[in-house]
Amino acid sequence: MDCVQGENTPAAEPGLVSIQNVTKKFGMKVALDQVSFEVPAGQLCGLLGPNGAGKTTLFRLLMGILKSSRGKLFVDGRDAFEDRVVVKTLVGFLPDEPVFYSYLSGREILELSASMHGLNPKQTMKRMAPMIDRLNLKDDMRNFAEDYSRGMKKKLGLLLALLHEPRLLILDEPTNGLDVESTHLFYEMMKEESQKGVTVLFSTHLMDQVSKLCTHSIIINKGKVVMQGSLDELRAEFDDSYSLEEIFLTLTAEPAN
Numbered sequence: 001m002d003c004v005q006g007e008n009t010p011a012a013e014p015g016l017v018s019i020q021n022v023t024k025k026f027g028m029k030v031a032l033d034q035v036s037f038e039v040p041a042g043q044l045c046g047l048l049g050p051n052g053a054g055k056t057t058l059f060r061l062l063m064g065i066l067k068s069s070r071g072k073l074f075v076d077g078r079d080a081f082e083d084r085v086v087v088k089t090l091v092g093f094l095p096d097e098p099v100f101y102s103y104l105s106g107r108e109i110l111e112l113s114a115s116m117h118g119l120n121p122k123q124t125m126k127r128m129a130p131m132i133d134r135l136n137l138k139d140d141m142r143n144f145a146e147d148y149s150r151g152m153k154k155k156l157g158l159l160l161a162l163l164h165e166p167r168l169l170i171l172d173e174p175t176n177g178l179d180v181e182s183t184h185l186f187y188e189m190m191k192e193e194s195q196k197g198v199t200v201l202f203s204t205h206l207m208d209q210v211s212k213l214c215t216h217s218i219i220i221n222k223g224k225v226v227m228q229g230s231l232d233e234l235r236a237e238f239d240d241s242y243s244l245e246e247i248f249l250t251l252t253a254e255p256a257n
């Protein structure tokens with residue numbers, strides 16, 4: 001089962017994201033073990049796995065922050081490590097715990113980032129204003145981002161990821177630490193980006209999030225892909241009485257001794 005779009009989608013196209021037999025070791029620890037999957041352009045795909053499954057490691061490899069021990073990762077045909085500077089211009093990345101310069105306000109961080117992307121800071125801020133409003137950050141734009149709450153940092157991180165209107169969004173646990181209202185807002189914004197044609201790959205440990213947002217998912221456990229494909233394909237593998245949550249728990253359960 002590949003993580004492909006619809007039945008009528010040509011199968012031969014390489015994905016906008018292509019992970020090819022990737023292993024990542026930290027010393028003796030194998031964080032990812034021969035992971036392969038494709039995410040076709042336009043898909044909203046959930047990378048699902050329990051704590052320690054390897055989700056953040058995979059995203060850090062995709063952003064060229066880490067180098068794989070074996071195997072290759074490509075974003076739009078570019079090597080995620082060798083071409084990491086170019087890849088960063090193509091992708092909007094939201095880390096699990098965004099960290100900001102201590103001496104810059106929210107506004108200054110957005111303006112600086114706009115300049116780094118070769119955009120006009122003033123025009124970019126004008127374009128971003130409705131989104132800043134929507135995320136309820138307008139009144140905090142003058143304040144140092146370091147003093148923001150966890151949820152506010154996440155929102156500023158999302159604005160940074162969207163600032164250069166990337167074709168691909170990689171969001172690491174995007175709603176982790178957000179309140180209910182903000183979580184729904186993030187869902188809406190992810191769906192809207194997807195409807196505009198942006199490819200969205202996000203990680204979560206909640207099956208509920210995947211079933212609300214995605215048509216496709218990749219499930220990893222202990223560094224290995226245990227299932228990938230559409231939610232319908234996933235359901236078809238199990239008895240009708242299984243909920244998606246139960247399927248996830250079954251796939252990621254500790255093997256019996």
Ligand SMILES: Nc1ncnc2c1ncn2[C@@H]1O[C@H](COP(=O)(O)OP(=O)(O)OP(=O)(O)O)[C@@H](O)[C@H]1O
Pocket residue numbers: 026029030031049050051052053054055056057058205
């Ligand atoms: N820099 C590192 N050095 C050593 N081990 C690491 C390092 N980074 C990650 N690991 C290990 O790799 C494994 C996968 O970690 P990773 O953070 O990718 O998991 P995750 O799926 O994102 O987990 P969570 O949902 O808890 O954030 C874990 O066992 C972790 O301890």
